[in-house]
Amino acid sequence: MDDVDNLWTFLIVGVVILALGIGFAVSLLRGRGGPEREVEAPTRPAPRLDREAPEDTGAPTPGGGTVTTEAPEETLPPVVEPVPTIERPESARGRLQRLRARLARSNSALGKGLLALLSRGRLDEEAWEDVEDTLIASDLGVEATEELIASLRTKVKIDGTTDEATVREWLREDLLRLVQPDMDRRIASSRVGTRPAVILVVGVNGTGKTTTVGKLARVLVAEDRDVLLGAADTFRAAAADQLDTWGARVGVPTVRSDREGADPAAVAFDAVKAGIEQEVDVVIIDTAGRLHNKVDLMNELGKVKRVVEKQSEIDEVLLVLDATTGQNGLQQAKVFSEAVNVTGIVLTKLDGTAKGGIVVAVQRQLGVPVKLVGLGEGPDDLAPFDPEEFVDAILE
Numbered sequence: 001m002d003d004v005d006n007l008w009t010f011l012i013v014g015v016v017i018l019a020l021g022i023g024f025a026v027s028l029l030r031g032r033g034g035p036e037r038e039v040e041a042p043t044r045p046a047p048r049l050d051r052e053a054p055e056d057t058g059a060p061t062p063g064g065g066t067v068t069t070e071a072p073e074e075t076l077p078p079v080v081e082p083v084p085t086i087e088r089p090e091s092a093r094g095r096l097q098r099l100r101a102r103l104a105r106s107n108s109a110l111g112k113g114l115l116a117l118l119s120r121g122r123l124d125e126e127a128w129e130d131v132e133d134t135l136i137a138s139d140l141g142v143e144a145t146e147e148l149i150a151s152l153r154t155k156v157k158i159d160g161t162t163d164e165a166t167v168r169e170w171l172r173e174d175l176l177r178l179v180q181p182d183m184d185r186r187i188a189s190s191r192v193g194t195r196p197a198v199i200l201v202v203g204v205n206g207t208g209k210t211t212t213v214g215k216l217a218r219v220l221v222a223e224d225r226d227v228l229l230g231a232a233d234t235f236r237a238a239a240a241d242q243l244d245t246w247g248a249r250v251g252v253p254t255v256r257s258d259r260e261g262a263d264p265a266a267v268a269f270d271a272v273k274a275g276i277e278q279e280v281d282v283v284i285i286d287t288a289g290r291l292h293n294k295v296d297l298m299n300e301l302g303k304v305k306r307v308v309e310k311q312s313e314i315d316e317v318l319l320v321l322d323a324t325t326g327q328n329g330l331q332q333a334k335v336f337s338e339a340v341n342v343t344g345i346v347l348t349k350l351d352g353t354a355k356g357g358i359v360v361a362v363q364r365q366l367g368v369p370v371k372l373v374g375l376g377e378g379p380d381d382l383a384p385f386d387p388e389e390f391v392d393a394i395l396e
């Protein structure tokens with residue numbers, strides 16, 4: 001029996017050991033299976049990382065240089081080189097007709113005032129004084145005013161009528177005579193023999209001198225002249241740039257100095273030289289007017305004149321005056337005419353003043369004609385002066 005008991009004991013212990021062994025083996029197997037799933041987990045997002053990569057590099061981070069630089073390139077407008085377009089300026093003929101409304105707007109007060117006074121019936125001394133005041137206020141000048149009143153008084157006395165249409169006709173006649181329609185208002189702009197015409201433009205800065213040179217270039221280009229500009233206003237660096245721009249718009253070259261404060265006479269000389277070499281029709285020279293006193297002005301303009309004349313005569317000296325400055329403008333006219341031989345006047349800003357009488361006053365003072373009038377800031381708002389159009393605009 002003892003042997004049987006021992007055998008059972010061995011069997012039970014063996015089964016228990018076997019069971020423990022199996023249990024251990026299973027637990028081992030389980031332990032290995034867990035980590036396998038955990039490893040798989042991080043491998044799954046990998047494709048997601050691949051998709052996100054472009055988004056990451058697109059972010060404006062230092063590492064994403066190429067993408068960052070590419071992005072704005074896509075949004076920037078393409079760089080287009082400006083193609084220079086040559087403008088075709090408006091023909092000079094008929095410009096005053098187009099601009100007449102501006103002239104009339106500012107000066108019709110004068111015309112209307114005179115017509116109202118003269119056609120109101122009995123003209124006593126007080127009425128004539130009012131006529132005189134109106135004329136003086138238009139900057140006509142004392143002498144011209146007295147002449148005009150004397151003529152009108154005679155007509156009223158002889159005719160006895162103060163009918164508006166008749167008075168208008170009298171005024172037209174008398175004003176026209178004062179504006180001197182017989183003066184030669186042509187501008188020297190054709191070649192003289194084998195050289196170009198040379199125009200010097202003078203005047204105090206701020207009167208519209210530089211813009212007038214640019215606008216005059218357009219007037220002459222419209223008349224099929226071959227033009228060259230000289231930027232001898234070296235006092236203000238921007239003046240040369242301004243002129244350059246005006247010229248470029250109509251295909252006209254500008255001779256200038258790169259150095260601010262360069263000798264104006266040297267620039268004028270170079271411009272005329274270039275004009276002769278390039279066989280242009282006309283050279284227009286802008287000069288400086290910002291001078292401290294009359295002696296400086298005389299010296300500078302005198303030098304420009306002398307130096308230019310080493311190569312060519314000066315055919316035209318245009319004095320630019322601002323019509324709004326009245327007596328001041330007349331004073332400038334006097335000073336400039338003592339320094340150079342002024343051959344024509346350009347009255348600018350006539351659109352902004354009711355003082356159209358300055359045309360008469362300045363012509364009388366200098367004995368030279370108003371050749372051009374400025375009637376606005378537009379590039380083609382400079383017109384050849386036409387006495388009839390001018391008087392008609394006043395009496396409109």
Ligand SMILES: Nc1nc2c(ncn2[C@@H]2O[C@H](COP(=O)(O)OP(=O)(O)OP(=O)(O)O)[C@@H](O)[C@H]2O)c(=O)[nH]1
Pocket residue numbers: 204205206207208209210211212233236239347348349350351352373374375376377381
């Ligand atoms: N309303 C009006 N403005 C004008 C006329 N002519 C010129 N101007 C203006 O006057 C101003 C002065 O003109 P500029 O040509 O620069 O004068 P400038 O005499 O050359 O003076 P700087 O440029 O200082 O040398 C500008 O704003 C012009 O547009 C005109 O006829 N009518």
